Amino acid sequence: MKERWKSVFGMTGRKTQEKENMPVVELISVGTELLLGDIVNTNAAYLSRQCAALGLSCFYQSVVGDNAQRLRAVLAQALERSDIVILSGGLGPTADDLTKETAAALMGMPLVMDEHSLERIVHIFESRGLEMTENNKKQALVPQGALVLDNENGTAPGLIMCRDKKTVVLLPGPPGELCPMFEKSVRPYLERQGAGILYSRTVKICGMGESKVASMVQELIEGQSNPTVAPYAKIGEVHLRVTARARDKAEAAGMAAPVVEALVEKFGDRVYTTDPDVTLEEAVTGLLKENGWKLSTAESCTGGMLGARMTAVAGVSEVYKGGFITYSNKAKRKFLGVKKETLQRFGAVSQETALEMAQGAADTAKTEVAVSITGIAGPGGGTAEKPVGLVYIGCSVQKHVTVREYRFDGNRSIVRESAVSAALTLVRQCMLEWLAAQKEEAHQ
Amino acid sequence: MKERWKSVFGMTGRKTQEKENMPVVELISVGTELLLGDIVNTNAAYLSRQCAALGLSCFYQSVVGDNAQRLRAVLAQALERSDIVILSGGLGPTADDLTKETAAALMGMPLVMDEHSLERIVHIFESRGLEMTENNKKQALVPQGALVLDNENGTAPGLIMCRDKKTVVLLPGPPGELCPMFEKSVRPYLERQGAGILYSRTVKICGMGESKVASMVQELIEGQSNPTVAPYAKIGEVHLRVTARARDKAEAAGMAAPVVEALVEKFGDRVYTTDPDVTLEEAVTGLLKENGWKLSTAESCTGGMLGARMTAVAGVSEVYKGGFITYSNKAKRKFLGVKKETLQRFGAVSQETALEMAQGAADTAKTEVAVSITGIAGPGGGTAEKPVGLVYIGCSVQKHVTVREYRFDGNRSIVRESAVSAALTLVRQCMLEWLAAQKEEAHQ
Numbered sequence A, B: 001m002k003e004r005w006k007s008v009f010g011m012t013g014r015k016t017q018e019k020e021n022m023p024v025v026e027l028i029s030v031g032t033e034l035l036l037g038d039i040v041n042t043n044a045a046y047l048s049r050q051c052a053a054l055g056l057s058c059f060y061q062s063v064v065g066d067n068a069q070r071l072r073a074v075l076a077q078a079l080e081r082s083d084i085v086i087l088s089g090g091l092g093p094t095a096d097d098l099t100k101e102t103a104a105a106l107m108g109m110p111l112v113m114d115e116h117s118l119e120r121i122v123h124i125f126e127s128r129g130l131e132m133t134e135n136n137k138k139q140a141l142v143p144q145g146a147l148v149l150d151n152e153n154g155t156a157p158g159l160i161m162c163r164d165k166k167t168v169v170l171l172p173g174p175p176g177e178l179c180p181m182f183e184k185s186v187r188p189y190l191e192r193q194g195a196g197i198l199y200s201r202t203v204k205i206c207g208m209g210e211s212k213v214a215s216m217v218q219e220l221i222e223g224q225s226n227p228t229v230a231p232y233a234k235i236g237e238v239h240l241r242v243t244a245r246a247r248d249k250a251e252a253a254g255m256a257a258p259v260v261e262a263l264v265e266k267f268g269d270r271v272y273t274t275d276p277d278v279t280l281e282e283a284v285t286g287l288l289k290e291n292g293w294k295l296s297t298a299e300s301c302t303g304g305m306l307g308a309r310m311t312a313v314a315g316v317s318e319v320y321k322g323g324f325i326t327y328s329n330k331a332k333r334k335f336l337g338v339k340k341e342t343l344q345r346f347g348a349v350s351q352e353t354a355l356e357m358a359q360g361a362a363d364t365a366k367t368e369v370a371v372s373i374t375g376i377a378g379p380g381g382g383t384a385e386k387p388v389g390l391v392y393i394g395c396s397v398q399k400h401v402t403v404r405e406y407r408f409d410g411n412r413s414i415v416r417e418s419a420v421s422a423a424l425t426l427v428r429q430c431m432l433e434w435l436a437a438q439k440e441e442a443h444q
Helices: A002-012 A042-053 A068-081 A099-107 A115-127 A134-140 A175-193 A210-216 A218-222 A249-270 A280-291 A305-310 A329-336 A340-346 A351-365 A412-443 B002-012 B042-053 B068-081 B099-106 B115-127 B134-140 B175-193 B210-216 B218-222 B249-270 B280-291 B305-310 B329-336 B340-346 B351-365 B412-443
Strands: A024-030 A057-064 A084-088 A111-113 A141-143 A147-149 A158-163 A166-171 A197-206 A228-234 A237-246 A271-273 A295-299 A320-326 A369-375 A390-397 A400-407 B024-030 B057-064 B084-088 B111-113 B141-143 B147-149 B158-163 B166-171 B197-206 B228-234 B237-246 B271-273 B295-299 B320-326 B369-375 B390-397 B400-407
Touching (some): A024 A042, A024 A068, A042 A084, A042 A175, A042 A197, A057 A068, A068 A084, A068 B057, A099 A111, A099 A141, A099 A158, A099 A166, A115 A134, A134 A141, A141 A158, A158 A175, A166 A175, A197 A249, A197 A412, A210 A218, A210 A249, A210 B134, A218 A228, A237 A249, A280 A305, A295 A305, A295 A351, A305 A320, A305 A412, A305 B305, A320 B329, A329 A340, A329 A351, A329 B320, A329 B351, A340 A351, A351 A369, A351 A400, A351 B329, A369 A412, A390 A412, B024 B042, B024 B068, B042 B057, B042 B175, B057 B068, B068 B084, B068 B166, B084 B175, B099 B111, B099 B141, B099 B158, B099 B166, B115 B134, B134 B141, B141 B158, B147 B175, B158 B175, B166 B175, B197 B249, B197 B412, B210 B228, B210 B237, B210 B249, B218 B228, B237 B249, B271 B280, B280 B305, B280 B412, B295 B305, B295 B351, B305 B320, B305 B412, B320 B329, B320 B351, B329 B340, B329 B351, B340 B351, B351 B369, B351 B400, B390 B412, B400 B412
Parallel strands (some): A024 A057, A084 A166, A295 A320, A295 A369, B024 B057, B084 B166, B295 B320
Antiparallel strands (some): A197 A237, A228 A237, A390 A400, B111 B141, B147 B158, B158 B166, B197 B237, B197 B271, B228 B237, B369 B390, B390 B400
16 A cells, blocks of 8 residues: 555646745735724634745745834844735724835835825725815825726725835735735735745545544655645544645646545545535535435534524435424433433433434435434533443434444544534444445345 | 713822833744734733733834744844843744743743653543654753643643743633632732733723714823723624723722713613623623523524523533524424414514524523524525625514514624623613513512
């Protein structure tokens, strides 16, 4: 197997493109509200994703407040170690907005009034029927020689300044202004600076822990250069992202393909998709649709989370009939027909109850597939025999019922989320097994 | 009213304390997935908020990838300009996790095996029935002399290292591990470092939009210095955070109290709590408990999200009996007894269906209180007459049913979350109204 990996890798591996010609980008987010944690820095995630897609490497991101001295120090350092610095925020009309002033001073470009921007701002205030104050004019001041980017969703124009092979891009902080401006003006500009693109595919694996997956692909990860393989752990899932860097998309896709194929072969049925946009619940929905089956759910400790996750899929109504939240023993009996003796003898959290819950859901809702969850999510309710984290999941496919026991670690919320992921994994696995068994029978 | 606000404010206002003796904290988030924009840096927002609440100033935040050289440079700089550096991420078992190694080397503290942590990790693997690999042991190595923080939700322990009046805190990257560890171990540690504290209370308001709330407290927000009043909008809720800075908790609490009281008086019944830790679903749970009532739910477009939110409350089993996810018309008829004619004549998304769903849930589950949701979450399924975002919510309290129509903006996920919040608000309001009416009757 080792050999196989090496050959796959050798086949597609090529030296990482010389980075000397690739500009390195760095992000600086300006705003005291970020330092106080009042807002989450979604701009940084957006800009990072955009730069990665353009094949630009980004090694550092910083957040700094509305303070001229500290902002100047951070920007000066960024210009030393990176080629392109994208700043966001601090372009507003108030006195504490000083990103533009600080950047212009550092780049040695004096601020001058830009008549075009001033006209735009005057027009915005007029059309809103608002009075324009003196400090709004400040927003029309631009560094001499800078490229001015019109803001179609606000008053502050964006700016691109170049000097001594260094580029500084200034963008307004509100995402509703930043994103459209990036897409319309900054991306085309950066595309002309970049050399090549990054292309990614994701192999999504369910029902296997991160370390197990990582140890199975360790050699591939360690020897990586281009394409690279990187694992990302989610609750109940591990995603392996294969990323190739090349001159264009077709070349990169060609480089990534054999690695993706090899991973799919290695992990077999555990791979539920290689499409980065497909979720586990969508994979389950797809499998149900293919077979013309309907699904119902019966949840105790997860209290509706599995139903909520299934119904997050648009168009799931074709396959998801409904579900039961049986949080009390009475509801388990009344809604699902779980027997009183079962609950008394084995308890609500038991293999037997999970089995009757799945059967009850399938019978009551009249569905080919049903899945049940019963467990102890904590923090209370655990005993030595039945500790917090103990969960039973039942799955009925065409009257054939499987029940499995799980022991999850973590707080109430993690136990519940883990149970939902495990239920989706189990229902997918049971459907695949039932289909495989049918196929085998037909062959005999 | 203006006068009243001013007097409340003047009474409690005092100059912000000198910050000279307060340690300065800096955050470093480690992870290539942040630089690539694969995940949003919610940890930084969380840690910033926590540090601000402790009265610690934070002037810089950085993000750096899993690269020893660059991480070392960023950490060295942070230790020069700040007193406490909190790093998150890069504590995993794989070869590219090197935060601990880099920080320990920089602090001059060699790594040694921590038997207690090793035992914990071995136990976790055993209890999960998983095989432990050699690289998992790496997580039990700790810098000699460091304070080891048990991780109750994962394998990587947290660490606090002190040397030459500088403190380095290492936390695991997954928020489900980082947040509980911060609350249990790091916050108490940092509290002892701070000089003076920030004390906050939160007035939580449901069923009123952000601009309406903001306009009602505008004067208070504008004139603020200590205590401050800041609005935070959540889906279906607005939180007003009142924060006082003082030498100790008692003094700060005394400063915040009259402002909180004034806000409660102003917003009346819309205020569901002034405890920052109490959620809307907990407030509903409390009201049910007080009256000895049971609740059931009937959900169509939210597919279990309301049940999931109710059952996120530990101990809710005392009041929440269960629910029905009736995603199809058949389920609405079969599980809840909604009439065929009602569905045919008025449609699944109608006042009449919402009413019969609430009645059906109350009757079938035999609960004093029941709430139903039916709507069009999108992206498909909307018409001119019944557009995406149209939702009907029904609530039955002691057989008395109220149905209300809502029109929510936003994508599928936002419409669904808005509907759940609105349902919790409505069920709370209907219970309060029923109780008030009973009281009035008794008086007559």
